[in-house]
Amino acid sequence: MSSSLEQLITIASRYWPSNRNGDYRPGQQISPEARRLHELWEQEIKNINRWWAFLDELRGELPGFSIGDATATPDACFRCVVYPDKGRPLPDLHWVVVGCVSIIAPVYAVYGVQFEDREKTRVFRAMDFELQQSEIKTPAEVIARRVEAEFGFTRLPREMAQMPVPLFVQWKEPPETTLFHALFTNEPENIP
Template identity: 55%
Template sequence: MARRYWRSDRPYDYSFDTSLENQRLQDLWEQELRKLEEWWAFLDSLRKELPGLTIGDATATPDACFRCAAYSPRTSEPERPTRFIVVGCVSILAPVYTLYGVEYASSDIKRRKTRVYFEPLPSDMRQTAEVIARRIEATFTVTALPREIAETPIPLFVEPLKPPQTTLFHAFFTSEPDRLP
């Protein structure tokens, strides 16, 4: 399935032409964006279930998923210098979703010391992840992609990654999980 949307070679680098695979992904996004009202309603439901967190849309192309982000609140506690984001991804390529977490040191200017977590998530992210997973499953007809399958290497270019670093996670969701608004 991923091969329909991602190439196994790089003939289109430095070219104004688009590949057939890229065109398919763009066409699929045009179709999926018609469901945007359902996505906004999903985000609103998360805001109600997670009132202490900031909920945002983190969807970005050329990713192959809708992404939501639940940001932990700012704190002035010196013993808690880091914040977290729990991210829920709903693939547009297959009826699957995944969750992951991002921990970072907070400053007024930018995030520092960013670290991405996959299953199992750290304890302070688990409750948020459970709520997001439950809401995704209740809203969309998708199932969780097991981590061991998501880590399967694939011989495809999912910019900026190239084989052998590319996995099904990158193709179905995002190649840059730490890039969030």
């Protein structure tokens, strides 16, 4: 099922406030949007076995890679990471493939995160929705194919993902907030 930009913004606005007052504030009740997201997570967590089975299928289809769960609440998605196995030498700059399945809309995203290892510290370098680098193309294609087969979701086009939205998503606020942040995570580069 394909959703229009307007439909996706409407859906996201049910879970993220359009003003700063809708955000969490100490000593006060949470916003109606935050309450809806929390209730949705309560529902989705009951089906976590489906996500774990999906990760197991990825492991079977991607030998030579380490696959992990990167899901974190209050993000609006289940998220997985695919790393090259540590047994082989890695370049100074390398990529990780991330797959996200939204819990608020029938869409998913796959992107790459490039980072540099410096003395036991990872330094973020770039994020990429195009996924044309040879080392990330195959795992990205496998993730996309498996998400579509397992969940029946549609891939969110890059142009829509990068569209600014008037919503406050955790630490992102307009004009920096994008539809990607609202449907998935406000920290796409923050991976384990």
